[in-house]
Amino acid sequence: MQAVLLKGNQDGYQLILNQSASFTEIIAELKRLFDKLAAEPSSLEAARLSFDVLTEDRILKSGEKKQIEDLAATYPKFSIHKISSNVMTVTDAYQLKERENVHLISRTIRNGQEVKLNGDILFLGTIHEGGKLITTGNIFSMGNIAGILHAGYPNSEEKLILGNIHNAQQVRVGEQFDVIDDEKIDDNDQVVAYVNDLHILAYGKLKELKQINPKLYNRIGGQ
């Protein structure tokens, strides 16, 4: 059984670590392989070789990854570009799900309560004065907002807030914030709050979303 397989493709060289081989076997075979490659200069024209490592259905611990990187580093010509795997841990999967999902929330956020989430939020509840809804993603609100909305927490300015925000106390996107008292915002369900090119919070309408945030517009199916 071969523990390490070297493959070449358009992107360069790939080292595939057999998932049923033990890690000690892999390290031993990698060393043999590197030694062999280093001894045959003619077979390698490039001055420096960078490998992508694929671990198949195995997840390497950071110590193990480091062992592989250190081994490559002992050869002046070799380095490891990235180590990837076909699988991910349950924790990572949950995080990914939380980040990529649109959370549907329908509750009352009262004075002094702070709801903090990752990813986009579709908010159907009510925020009372002094309540806060904070997320790393966008906020799409169909609820009653009398408190504070914070999208793109802590500092992503490409996020936006959509909904009726004319009663809110404050709107925050990334590091920018507005006290709504000072702003005249339409009493309209389709207001978009976003950070413009001058890094200032600005307010537009939903139908201007294509200009405001083309990336989001394209993702959600704009033409």
Added chain:
Amino acid sequence: MGKAIVITSGKGGVGKTTSTANIGTALALMGKRVCLMDLDIGLRNLDVVLGLENRIIYDIVDVANGRAKLPQALVKDKRFEDRLYLLPAAQTTDKTALNEDQVRDIVEELMPDFDYVLIDCPAGIEQGFLNAIAGADAAIIISTPEISAVRDADRVVGILEQHPLEEEPRLIINRIRPHMMQEGDVMDVDELTHHLGIELLGIVFDDDAVIATSNHGEPIVLNENNPVSKGYRNIARRLEGASVPLMKIEEQKPGFWSRMKLWFKRD
């Protein structure tokens, strides 16, 4: 160098926050630079009474924990140019989020910039109270003529005697209903002052307008002709060292025209 005054009562609901907002505003109207500090962490109200609720970005707990600098957390009241500021309390945590040293440090940092730092103390005599008196030079005790408020005020005076501040505490009797006092249903001003054994700083009448104005985020002091407003203005002048006579406790007899209005009001 300013002076830090804690406004406390022991009992809740006697008007600490209203008094803090109004004395502060009265002092600002007199041209003093004032910082109002809300220490009622978790149940903050001073911002609401002043109409500054929407403008809060950072709070005192952020400052104490180094998440924000003190000037960033101060909320300026635009009605008074550069003279009235609020340091808001945090809302998402509780009284134990601060300790005495942190409050003392913050007050000391405020002192050079302001003539007065008024500290709005939470009800009770626990950690929140201890924090509030930690940085203060003087104390104002608020009591109403109700016996329960007087008991609690007495307790607070006792605690302050055990941990004396630089100045002796002074008393404000709040929510006086003249006719009840005249009829002897409640302790009168002299009796109360004598009972508590501290100097009287002023008296304030009970008036519906106090609730109405604070619902609009406007301290009653801004309304010049209101008797409550006069009470607070007098208190501010006495704090500045002026000698102002006490207001008279007499039921103001409604004049002919206001009586006429009353007839039409009845349904």
